[in-house]
Amino acid sequence: MPKTISEINERIKKGEAVVVTAEEIIDLKEEKGVKKIVEEVDVVTTATFGPMCSSGAYFNIGHTKPKIKIGGGRAYLNDVPVYTGIAAMDIYIGATALPDDDPRNKIHPGEFRYGGGHVIEDLVSGKDVRLVVSAYGTDCYPRRTLETLINIKDINEAVLLNPRNAYQNYNVAVNTSGKTIYTYMGLLHPNMANATYCSSGQLSPLLNDPLYKTIGIGTRIFLGGGIGYVYFWGTQHNPGVPRTDKGVPRCPAGTLAVCGDLKQMNREFLRGVSMYGYGVTLAVGIGVPIPILNEEILEYTLIRDEDIYAPVVDYSEAYPYGKGEVLGEVNYKDLKSGKIVVQGKEIKTSGLSSYAKAREIAGILKDWILKGKFLLTQPVAPFPGHESGYKFRPLVERR
Template sequence: MFEVNKTIEEINEKIKKGEAVVVNAEEMIDIVEKEGFVGAAKKVDVVTTGTFGTMCSSGALINFGHTSPKIKASKVWLNDVEAYGAIAAVDCYLGATAVKEGDPLNAVHPGRFEYGGGHVIEDLIARKPVKLIAEGYTTDCYPAKHIEMEITIDDLRQATLMSPRNAYQNYSVAVNSTGKTIYTYMGVLKPNFANATYSSSGQLSPLLNDPFYLTIGIGTRIFLGGGVGYVIYHGTQHNPDEERNKRGVPKTGAGAIAVMGDMKQMNPDFVKGASILGYGASLSIGVGIPIPILNEEMAFFTSVRDEEIDAYIFDYGHDYPLKIDNNYGLTNYKELRSGFITVNGKKVPTAPLSSYVGAMKVAETLKQWIMDKKFYLTRPSMNLPTSKDYKPLKYLKQYEKGL
């Protein structure tokens, strides 16, 4: 079927011998233009991808070890940010969007800084001291009611970044047609189409370079937050049936991955707590996935350009999230990265919530790891689903009426 046929095992052997040709996704575009799909597939073994942006559905699974006397910690706080403690005696899950008690969640006090779970995760990875408070009811085997101490990540038994939804395949562009400023997870949207925001690294983005998940699945080894991580499942809200263009690229979110990795190996350069005005806290993470060039089909997919990646423009002032069938048409990432798009006949400035520079740093770091024989590819034990088997919830009538 294909003129070029390689296996992951063969590519790993080339990596081991220092013979593998590794390029980032931006470089692959030029190689395919010069060599064609078959020529590029013969020449290139691995294409590295990257994305670095806010990923609200992130968090950390933490085990802080037994104290003396022991405690069954049902409530836990880290730097006054509450974590979910009802897992086991000294396990907790800290969500990136949890906010420090007393910090605002709206724009009433725009001068105040919002500190949340994402910032705690960054502080831990940066090996800064963090205040731990835990409370629990007493039992014969867990007699303590309260503990309070200062810890660093090195004091923890385990600290695992475990995110149910990261690295969205694509995302919509946000605008606001109303007469007032609105505050969203897509940032501050000014009135009357005064700005537009977007969140993807486009041609560098991992799932846009493997749009049908031919090489990405459960068990895929990835770059995660400056360390090594793994895809552990398809992400929550994974929706692969979304409309796609001739390149196979979806025009909205579509795919997503659930990921896991050891925070003790991570680098704070690639994990940043975020504060989004009027919305709350989040976490920006660098995620990179190596794409093995097994054949010319993968060369085709990994040479996708920004201008071939479409995204719908949605009005967050009126239509989102209740009427997502109403939109202001399509734009593409070349237009978005130019700094302006046209919406409803108006020239609108654009701003990213993700960093292309950061995404390139992820892709280049991963590329160097492979070339230095520090990172090898894995064959997924199961590929991500390419179809969905669920129905969306129906909206409540009062919301359909706009109440």
């Protein structure tokens, strides 16, 4: 019998809901079979934790006396420049922002020890952060400069607002050139000596709901240790890519845009990241509950690492020059084993996404639902699906 989200929520409120993680459901299928599970299980929790560059946070600092208009001026948090092109006391800090005096890659490879992602980690850790402002002054906002310590507990709003997170599948990176390269997929040794990947595979939210049947605009989620929401599909959302017969994309596809109250979050699930020779970013922990409304939705959540394929891409040539060439396909079971075989060559693998953290998050979200602290949501609107024709297009340059 198909279930509805409100029926599941009633069971959650009564403490009767049956909740398992996307890892546990796989074993449960072996034990009980699909027909039985669809009746018994209400929710499957999915999760991911990894560097997600399209992340950031906005803050309302509160007014000074006399007032200052940060909007249109310049501002820094711990020397990291923030976006000021909004109202007087609102600022946005992006995860990849760097201090003006960071040497970047001038001495290659740069270390990128501190940036926007680290400021966000420091704020959620409860540390004081130095705000420095220079403004142009107006009749209503006469003050021109401000230098003060701020703390997340004292400012008005602090909201994590990430335009693209939780990629549905991702490339496996290798380097076919003769020299070491430093990429957002990490250090890649020459002649395909190592490979890196970045997905939680069988635990990943959008790989457990590959056709966006339950995840959509408005979905309530675990975000950075607190509660957040999917506010839109993410940038570069690309649902029309090649898929397996079970609908699972064979390359990067859908994405989520998410937001949530930063004050509820914690550094266990929001961490500043330094990618040697590349830059800084923020690692974000996300957990998404999938309501088991019918057998079809259940079947999607039974996906295993060995059934999810990722393309192997050369980051010395094919990726930077947008050539679209793929050296082969490998599955996540092999990626997680520590070695893969590409074109007859055995290659050591490393993750960038933490499967251990993803397991932890899926477990926490399960616990929240079991305790009645987290209710499921019906999306307000669906995402563009695989047959919508919606796609990620390259830029056509014009003059």
